[in-house]
Amino acid sequence: MAYILDEIVQHKRKELEERKGLFPERLLEQSVYFTAPTVSMKRYLTRPDKSGIIAEFKRSSPSKGAINPYTSVEKTTIGYMQAGASALSVLTDKKFFGGKNEDLSTARKFNFCPILRKDFVLDPYQLLEARAIGADVVLLIAAILTPKETRELAFQACQLQMEVLLEVHSAEEIDSHLNEYIDLVGVNNRNLKTFEVNTDLSFELASRIPHGIIKVSESGISDPQLILSLREAGYEGFLMGETFMRHSEPQRAAQEFIQQVRTLESAYPKKV
Numbered sequence: 001m002a003y004i005l006d007e008i009v010q011h012k013r014k015e016l017e018e019r020k021g022l023f024p025e026r027l028l029e030q031s032v033y034f035t036a037p038t039v040s041m042k043r044y045l046t047r048p049d050k051s052g053i054i055a056e057f058k059r060s061s062p063s064k065g066a067i068n069p070y071t072s073v074e075k076t077t078i079g080y081m082q083a084g085a086s087a088l089s090v091l092t093d094k095k096f097f098g099g100k101n102e103d104l105s106t107a108r109k110f111n112f113c114p115i116l117r118k119d120f121v122l123d124p125y126q127l128l129e130a131r132a133i134g135a136d137v138v139l140l141i142a143a144i145l146t147p148k149e150t151r152e153l154a155f156q157a158c159q160l161q162m163e164v165l166l167e168v169h170s171a172e173e174i175d176s177h178l179n180e181y182i183d184l185v186g187v188n189n190r191n192l193k194t195f196e197v198n199t200d201l202s203f204e205l206a207s208r209i210p211h212g213i214i215k216v217s218e219s220g221i222s223d224p225q226l227i228l229s230l231r232e233a234g235y236e237g238f239l240m241g242e243t244f245m246r247h248s249e250p251q252r253a254a255q256e257f258i259q260q261v262r263t264l265e266s267a268y269p270k271k272v
């Protein structure tokens with residue numbers, strides 16, 4: 001097994017078969033969230049009163065091991081939003097990230113903002129599942145899907161009133177996987193093979209993402225100044241997990257970080 005991503009995908013397929021049998025689609029469709037209106041992340045990220053930060057709830061990861069197994073979803077997500085985050089991201093993968101579907105449903109119960117389901121989507125069943133647990137946005141990772149699969153899944157997500165964040169690592173992935181159903185493109189600064197983080201990648205790929213698509217920079221963000229530089233480069237969304245989750249009270253870390261961004265912004269007002 002060469003890379004962690006292969007291992008994750010292989011395990012996900014097994015898990016999926018089991019879940020499809022025990023929890024068929026018609027049960028998912030009975031969820032109260034299934035027909036509830038969704039909230040647009042695209043719209044929230046471009047609201048001028050918001051930070052653009054998508055604050056993530058992540059207990060652990062394959063690259064870092066345990067990050068914070070103790071903090072509560074309810075307290076953390078409410079606190080993230082009070083701190084000025086624009087949206088939430090919740091890991092639902094159990095084996096590799098310590099998450100669960102109930103984490104997202106809990107976040108949904110207490111927050112009105114857009115919520116991204118962070119998982120490894122391979123099958124339309126997972127889109128129904130995302131909708132049933134209360135997600136507004138799904139992540140599609142170009143590295144684990146063919147362009148055709150990406151297009152079909154993105155189309156189905158749209159039909160379920162959800163938005164799609166397409167995760168890419170290269171210009172080739174943007175060119176081959178982008179389609180008319182994609183609302184946001186996320187450049188993952190973390191190399192999924194080596195786990196190395198290089199935020200320069202976001203700057204390199206910024207001009208390759210067409211206008212009209214919201215640009216999101218993902219992973220490895222810990223410096224408030226970087227948010228300003230990424231914004232200059234055209235990014236409107238900033239996905240941050242570990243910088244907050246590493247803290248015993250992630251919501252306080254988010255509040256301090258967003259405050260620092262705002263202080264910097266008022267020192268260097270935006271060029272018009």
Ligand SMILES: O=P(O)(O)OC[C@@H](O)[C@@H](O)c1c[nH]c2ccccc12
Binds near residue numbers: 219
């Ligand atoms: O904790 P960080 O370095 O701030 O990264 C957050 C987020 O970008 C990262 O968790 C992530 C990006 N893409 C993913 C795909 C699956 C699981 C996790 C991820």
